[in-house]
Amino acid sequence: MAPSPVLRRGTLLSATLVSLLAVFLGWRFLRPLNIFVVDDTFAWSIRTPVPEGLTSLRASECGQCHQEIYREWSQSIHARAWTEEYFQADYAFEGRPYVCINCHIQLRNQREFDAVSYRDADRLEPVLQRNPDFDPELQKEGVTCAVCHVREGRVIGLHPSDTAPHPVAVKPELLSGMDPCRMCHVASGQRWDMFYRLPPCGTVAEIRQGGKEPDCVGCHLPRVTRPSAEGGPLREGGRHLFQGGHHPPQVIKALEVAVERASLGDRERVTFTLTNVGTDHRLPTGTPDRHLTLELRLLAADGTVLDQDLHVMRRSVMWRPFIVDLWDTRLLPRQPRAFHFEFDPNRSPAPAALEAVVRYHLLDEARRRRIAYQNTAPIHYPVWQRRIPLTAAAGGNG
Ligand code: HEC
Ligand code: HEC
Ligand code: HEC
Ligand code: HEC
Ligand code: HEC
Numbered sequence: 001m002a003p004s005p006v007l008r009r010g011t012l013l014s015a016t017l018v019s020l021l022a023v024f025l026g027w028r029f030l031r032p033l034n035i036f037v038v039d040d041t042f043a044w045s046i047r048t049p050v051p052e053g054l055t056s057l058r059a060s061e062c063g064q065c066h067q068e069i070y071r072e073w074s075q076s077i078h079a080r081a082w083t084e085e086y087f088q089a090d091y092a093f094e095g096r097p098y099v100c101i102n103c104h105i106q107l108r109n110q111r112e113f114d115a116v117s118y119r120d121a122d123r124l125e126p127v128l129q130r131n132p133d134f135d136p137e138l139q140k141e142g143v144t145c146a147v148c149h150v151r152e153g154r155v156i157g158l159h160p161s162d163t164a165p166h167p168v169a170v171k172p173e174l175l176s177g178m179d180p181c182r183m184c185h186v187a188s189g190q191r192w193d194m195f196y197r198l199p200p201c202g203t204v205a206e207i208r209q210g211g212k213e214p215d216c217v218g219c220h221l222p223r224v225t226r227p228s229a230e231g232g233p234l235r236e237g238g239r240h241l242f243q244g245g246h247h248p249p250q251v252i253k254a255l256e257v258a259v260e261r262a263s264l265g266d267r268e269r270v271t272f273t274l275t276n277v278g279t280d281h282r283l284p285t286g287t288p289d290r291h292l293t294l295e296l297r298l299l300a301a302d303g304t305v306l307d308q309d310l311h312v313m314r315r316s317v318m319w320r321p322f323i324v325d326l327w328d329t330r331l332l333p334r335q336p337r338a339f340h341f342e343f344d345p346n347r348s349p350a351p352a353a354l355e356a357v358v359r360y361h362l363l364d365e366a367r368r369r370r371i372a373y374q375n376t377a378p379i380h381y382p383v384w385q386r387r388i389p390l391t392a393a394a395g396g397n398g
Contacts, residue, residue, distance in 0.1 A: 037122075038099060038102070038118075038122065038123035038124065041182065041183040042102040042103050042106070042183055042184060043102065043115075043118075043123055044115065045102075045106060045107060045108040045110075045111060045114050045115070046106050046107050046108060046146075046147060046150075046151075047108045048107075048108075048146070048150050048151055048152055048153055049152075049153040050153070051150060051153050051154060051155055051166040051167055052153065052166065052167060053164075053165040053166040053167075054165070054166050056135065056138070057107060057109060057135075057138055057144070057145075057146040057150060058135070058137060058138050058141065058144070059073065059074075059079070059141045059144045059145045059146075060137070060141075062145045062146075065165075065229045065230055066145075066228065066229050066230075067230055068226065069228075069239075069240050070145075072239055072240040072241055073145065073240040073242075075241075076240065076241060076242040076243070077242065077244070077246050078142055078143035078144075078242050079141060079142055079143070079144070080142055081103075081104045081105070081142030081143045082104050082105050082110075082139060082140060082141070082142040083140050083142065084142075085373065085374065085375065085376070086362070086363070086373050086375070087104060089371045089372055089373035089374070090371050090373070091104075092371075092372075093370070093371040093372065097124065098115065098124075098126045098128070099123075099124060103143075103183075103184040104142060104143075105139055105142060106143070106147050106184075107138065107144065107146055107147060108131060108133070109131065109133045109134060109135045109138055110134075110135070110138050110139040110141075110144075111131055111134060111139070112130065112131060112134045112139075113128040113129065113130055113131065114128065114129055114131045115127065115128060115129075116128070116129045143184075148175070148180050151169070153167070154166075154167045154168065154169040155167065155168050155169065156168075156169050156171050156174050156175065157169070157170055157171075157175075157228075158170065158172045158175060158228075158235070158236070158237065159228065159235055161228075161232075163229075163232060164229070175217065176215075176217050177213055177214075177215055177216065177217060177218075178213040178214060178215070178216050178217075180216075180217065181216045181217075181220075185216070214280035214281065215280070217238060219279070219280070220241065220242050220243065220244075221237075221238025221239055221240060221241065221242070222238065222239045222241065223236070223237075223238060223239075224236075224237055224238060224239050225237075244285075244286065245284060245286060245290055245360060245362055246362070248360070248381050248383065251283075251284070251360050251383050252383045252384070253278050254276060254277065254278025254279050254283055255274065255275070255276065255277070255278070255283065255331075255358065255383055255384060256274070256275045256277045257272060257273065257274055257275075257358060257384045257386075258272070258273040258275075258336075259271070259272055259273075259356075259386065259388065260273070261388075264342070266344065266346070267342050267343065267344055267345075268342065268343055268344075268345045268390075269340055269341070269342045270340070270341045270342075270354055270388065271338050271339070271340050271341075272294060272296075272338070272339045272341070272356060273336045273337065273338045273339075274294070274313075274331060274336070274337050274339070274358065275331070275334065275335070275336045275337070276331035276332065276333050276334065276335070277334065279333055280333050281333070282328070282330040282331060282332060282333070283313075283330060283331040283333075284313075284314075284330060284360065285330075287363075288314070288315045288316075288317055289361075289362065289363035289364070289367060290314070290360075290361065290362060290363070291312055291313060291314030291315075291330075291361050291364070292312075292313040292314070292330070292331070292358060292359065292360055292361070292383075293310060293311065293312050293313070293357075293358070293359045293361065294310070294311040294313075294339055294356065294357075294358050295308070295309075295310055295355075295356070295357045295358075295359065296308060296309040296310070296311075296339075296341050296354065296355070296356050297354070297355045298341075298343055298351050298353075298354055299351070299352055299353045299354070299355060300349040300350065300351065300352055301349070301350070301352040302349075304349065306343075306347070306349070306351055307343060309341055311339050312329065313329045313330050313331060313337075314328075314329060314330060315327075315328045315329075315330060316328070341354065345390065351390050352389070352390060352391065353387050353388060353389050353390055354387075354388040354390060355385075355386075355387050355388075356384075356385065356386050356387075356388065357382050357384070357385040358382065358383050358384040358385070359380050359381065359382050359383065360380060360381055360382075360383050361379065361380040362379045362380065363379055364379075365379070
């Protein structure tokens with residue numbers, strides 16, 4: 001029996017829909033991947049005249065009088081946000097898109113060319129203008145003092161002062177809580193085809209805007225009482241450390257690990273409970289490259305590996321055809337997470353020890369190779385390790 005015209009029209013319609021869908025998905029797979037929504041908070045450079053009494057916006061100049069703060073900041077990754085090899089490798093790999101300089105060098109005078117407008121709605125195609133005031137030394141300073149402290153020719157500070165050689169605008173509200181960090185670290189970005197919350201570089205994306213905001217300054221600029229400038233009166237302020245994944249002690253102090261052994265009849269179980277005790281965001285946080293691993297190895301007396309296990313705590317993102325936050329196994333603040341390892345204590349050869357290492361990874365080896373980043377410092381380091389001897393009877397704490 002011949003199909004009715006209605007049926008044939010239906011088949012034609014669905015065939016058309018299927019091929020339209022295929023074309024659409026094909027485009028989603030092939031189009032250039034724009035993973036950034038260029039938010040108002042960082043779409044434009046910071047434009048400010050040099051404050052009266054100063055000759056430049058350079059940290060090296062501020063540092064003549066604010067020596068201790070200058071030393072602290074110089075050790076921080078902020079001071080290397082432009083020169084750092086990992087950033088430079090990634091920037092080159094991505095084809096040096098303008099969008100990167102929006103946060104890594106935010107002052108207008110750090111830019112040889114500055115965006116005066118954008119051609120497209122996504123703001124990924126800037127209309128550039130040569131900047132006659134470009135200062136290559138200032139560029140090298142990355143997230144420099146003036147990015148956080150200078151607006152409209154005045155220095156934003158905490159205390160009124162008669163002795164400062166430059167105008168000070170007393171605005172503690174701009175230097176507390178989350179406010180001074182928001183524009184680069186907590187930038188949001190919503191778009192119809194992004195089912196995720198990943199601002200550029202993904203940093204602390206788990207923090208929601210609004211509600212109770214974490215005190216970034218309280219943790220990352222530890223409290224201190226000392227003169228703000230050489231020879232000045234004692235002031236309440238913060239040490240400019242900005243420590244994170246590049247500073248192992250900062251990560252080590254944020255993680256607590258408990259070990260427990262239990263006998264389950266003919267098997268034995270060792271439980272590792274990991275708790276993020278030191279942050280109000282996830283551990284790890286930052287770019288999706290950052291991750292933690294728990295590596296477990298069951299060893300015989302001669303060192304032979306009898307069994308092993310690997311747990312990964314990271315954020316997984318699907319990039320195509322749509323950007324979707326798939327899952328996130330990082331440690332939530334103060335929520336213990338248990339990992340179990342079971343084995344047969346009577347197996348042969350006999351297990352002699354269980355080796356456990358928690359490791360922090362700045363990025364993984366595959367990505368390091370892909371972007372041709374020639375690291376001089378290791379890209380991962382242990383934050384906790386233990387060798388648990390298994391010769392003693394099971395039970396109690398290991
Ligand atoms: C020639 C010395 C000198 C230079 C250069 C200088 N400052 Fe200052 N600054 C001072 C002095 C002195 C004070 C007043 C300190 C006080 O009263 O405790 C001050 C005050 C401040 C304050 C307010 C301190 C507070 O406790 O609230 C900030 C912030 C500040 N300066 C930042 C900067 C930055 C950023 C630069 C570079 C762009 C800079 N200063 C350059 C000497 C200097
Ligand atoms: C102008 C943009 C900008 C602002 C504002 C900013 N940051 Fe950053 N921050 C960066 C960039 C860019 C990096 C990464 C630099 C790199 O590694 O290349 C970074 C890195 C960090 C790191 C990582 C350190 C590490 O060891 O990996 C910490 C912690 C940090 N910032 C804390 C803060 C805090 C707290 C504030 C607010 C007081 C703040 N930042 C404000 C841009 C900014
Ligand atoms: C990423 C933003 C950021 C950068 C970069 C930065 N500061 Fe600060 N600065 C702050 C914040 C936030 C505070 C307030 C700290 C607090 O309340 O404890 C502060 C406070 C200060 C104070 C007041 C005194 C004190 O001890 O807190 C001075 C002076 C100062 N900064 C100078 C500098 C100088 C000089 C540089 C560069 C060498 C610099 N800052 C770089 C964010 C920044
Ligand atoms: C309770 C203390 C605490 C608070 C509040 C806090 N942090 Fe952290 N932060 C830490 C510790 C500890 C680490 C190191 C462990 C880690 O990487 O999670 C860290 C790491 C980081 C890193 C390093 C990421 C990397 O890739 O190396 C960044 C960036 C950061 N914090 C930014 C922020 C910002 C922005 C805020 C405010 C929204 C904030 N932090 C609030 C304690 C804190
Ligand atoms: C919205 C601001 C912003 C923009 C735009 C941005 N970044 Fe970042 N970038 C950051 C912050 C903040 C960090 C700190 C990351 C963290 O918390 O782990 C960072 C960190 C990085 C790191 C890690 C460096 C390290 O020390 O481990 C690389 C690499 C990087 N950015 C590359 C890029 C590239 C390439 C682009 C352009 C395609 C770009 N960034 C655009 C804010 C930004």
